[in-house]
Amino acid sequence: MGIQDIIEGKKQWRAHVARVKALPPDYQIVYREMQKYLFKVGPIDLADGRLLPGIVDFFEGGAADGKGVLELIGPDVAAFCDDLIKDSRTYAEVYQESIGVNPGADGK
Template sequence: MDTGSNEPKKRYQRYLEAVTGPFDDKRRWRQYKARVRALPENYRAAVEALERYLMHFGPGDGAEAASMFEDIADLFEHAAADGTPIREIFGENPVEFVEAFLQNYSSGSYVRRERERFADAVARAAGETPGDDERAVR
């Protein structure tokens, strides 16, 4: 599509990004997926299971999610290169591993944000300042 000048093209790109999301996040996602495809089969299967879990409980922000998935790719690339067994990466309880991993990402998961919102609403209803409970629901 020939737009004739740079300004209309930029406007067109802004419109597309508003509809589809930032192009940079999509580029990062494709690079991450390529890195995962290059892993040995058992590591790839573990990453795909982790990815599926994180799609439900991980950060909703595109940039932070992209960083999180890039960190996963780094972790598993190094583990594959070192020959680290899958169980040694996750430990005995994979859910504890993933929950500890998620703590490194500030916006956190949808579930965590909703728990905090709920606790704050109850605190306000009780006449307290939200956050007084030191986030006991975490």
């Protein structure tokens, strides 16, 4: 990864953050909670994927239609996130595989 790639990545992230900040306040709050949740348990390729920008696209459409954020995703934000990543490989799965493949590696 060269310096140009890093610069381009920062530009893209700043544009993404600007889109989030343009959302109504309730959408921003839910987006931030979703982002925290997904960074904790989400897919390995979250930073490189289209998931977060796709969520913003979805939210922009809902806001344009005058819908509340919970009308779009339902009352359980974590369940909505889990449904989004149900077919993705997660850090938790990688960890479980690593301890299952090499049991007793901790020296016990």
